[in-house]
Amino acid sequence: MKSRFGAAIVAAFGLGAGAAAAQTADPAAAASLTQTCRVCHGLDGVGTNPMIPNIGGQSAEYLSKQLQDFRAGRREDPQMSIIASDLTDEEIKALADWYASITATYQLPE
Structure with a gap:
């Protein structure tokens, strides 16, 4: 059965959400x-x-928060910390909006 998720994130299961x-x-x-x-x-x-x-x-909010945390050092990853360190607030917003605008679909197990 195919299912589309709304803008909410089902974080406990790590499932991406289709963004508004x-x-x-x-x-x-x-x-x-x-x-x-x-x-x-x-x-x-x-x-x-x-x-x-x-x-x-x-969600754009989730993605923005993660990028801001990498940039500020509150979250660390060898690659993401370096990449995010050079991003401006406007670039973070643009990236978050871009990836949030993608519609993700999932197929539940039968």
């Missing part, structure tokens, strides 16, 4: 910011290996 229509002022600029992210998270936000989280469809 989050939009940035300049989607082309946001897409260009994803160049670095794509290496691990793909353009669609799906991790390129099992150790990389799927971020497509997560």
Whole structure:
């Protein structure tokens, strides 16, 4: 059975949520910011290996908080801490809005 999740995050299970229509002022600029992210998270936000989280469809608020925490050192990861350290507030918002605008779908086990 296929199911689409709304804007809420089911964090206890680590499931991404389909975001409500989050939009940035300049989607082309946001897409260009994803160049670095794509290496691990793909353009669609799906991790390129099992150790990389799927971020497509997560809420913009959640994604912004994680990037801000990496940037501030409240959360640490060898790659993400370095990448986030150079992001401005506007770039964080644009990236969060971009990945939140992706509709994630999941298939429940039968």
